[in-house]
Amino acid sequence: MARKRSFKNSVLPTLLTYAGLAVGLVFAAFPIVWMVFSSLKSNTEIFALPPRLLPDDFTISAYLTIFNDPTKVRFFINSYFVAGVVTVLTLFIAILTAYGFSRYSFRFKNTLNIFIISTQTVPPITLLIPYFGMVVAFRIFDTYLALILTYLVFTLPYAVLLMTGYLNTLPKELDEAVLVDGGSSWTALWRVIVPVSTPGIVATAVYTFLLSWNEFLFALTLTKSMDLRTVPIGIQLLMGQHAFEWNEMMAMSVLGSLPLLVLYLVAQRYFLAGMTAGSVKS
Template sequence: MASATASRGGGRGALSAVLFYVFLTLFVLVSVFPLLWIFKMSIITRSELFQSPPTILPNNPIASEYGQIFGDPAFQQALINSVIISGATTVICLFFGAIAAYAIARLKFGFKGLIMTLILAISFFPGVAIIAPLFIQFSSVGIIDTLASVIITDVVFALPLTVWLLVAFFRELPRDLEEAAKVDGATTIQAFRKVIVPLAAPGVFTTAILTFIFAWNEFLFATTFLLTPDTQPVTVVIPNFASQYTTDYGAQAAAAVVVTVPLVIMVLIFQRRIVSGLTAGAVKG
């Protein structure tokens, strides 16, 4: 009787394992398929691109679309603009976010819960609701069609995420080393700069990756505030591979691959740190 029960339990366990791996395989295929399809669009001829029914594998792979986008001065400038916007947003968010997160995690003052709630609420605030007032305000100070307009808005919406993640990391660090540094004569700022920041380097690095990805993918403010190819990032320039009557889907697909693949590789390499950063402080308050 016991052996029969054990065999049924083992059969259910094996079935559950098979169903899990089937679901996992389907999930991975569904997630990866759009990226693979866009890559396939970027390496096929225009006649094959419009072939019906579409081909699953490319018949005659070509690389002319990649040569076209890398030879386009507008796309080259867009890549530089995206790097500047994302890099500046990341540096500013880390600088101010680390200071704010350290104060929330270590210093004693009232309304900490309310402050964290407001920080989280800002990150979910719809940007489209303030885009018109921001456009009027930025126009009045003369920063429309400058990288500063997008960097400012990206910082506003990325800073809450930066603070939230860094607070979780700082709370997990032991206070003993920090107190020892103060006993040796270090000020609070010196203890933060020389003790806390080096210890929290993995968390800071994870936060930097997530902030950079957020700024790199931003489209709404960039397409509203940046009006010329000299200032537009890649997210705005990619749809411009089109004319009044035709759209160069191959060039758009190639540009999308060039913009997306580095981020995918970055996430795959640092996925453990990213997951640990997103789950930091989930158990300990």
């Protein structure tokens, strides 16, 4: 490092870096900030001219409207329920599969691995048509079960790849210690491996929850009654019903994004590490 920090070699690049970051920040965050403040405006103020970021008078009336409407509260309950069940089921099945992949070699292992990687990329629209036929045929149209089963198919491949990636980083001596003591691999998995896999499990859980919370196409097509609609569909319905209740739609969007933001911030460390391990190496 040179002692003398000349303007051209040190100060200027630093300034440019900060300037670039500032532009990036506006690009990334402005739409979100605008959404949050719009949810705190009265509906007449949304398109005020000239546009103002901060509302003249803050009001939480849009939020109160949502909380006082049982139909809208139900959208949230449905989303939490479906995403919660899908996350638990996905984790359980993915942990078993990942353990099999990570600790054993067996025939068809590579075929199965390729199969799971390629299922990641199957277009949902291709599966939607047969799912619709199946769901009607099995009389589970417009039920939670229809959503949970179809979501599992999309969460499972990611979860298996993320968990396998994580388990591969754990030393084999961990389970061998249990096996030498006469324990079964089942014991090794649940008593030793799972407890030390918190980062991988948290990352997988957050990602699974995010995928099911955000799902739109299947929820739109495989459910029909208001009692079973999830948040994304609820927002869509709100848009169709009263096209001009912008503050309410923004409040709904804030509430609909909140669980993901909270989960992300809590699990940030695990999440990024897990995601990159999964997406970059899988």
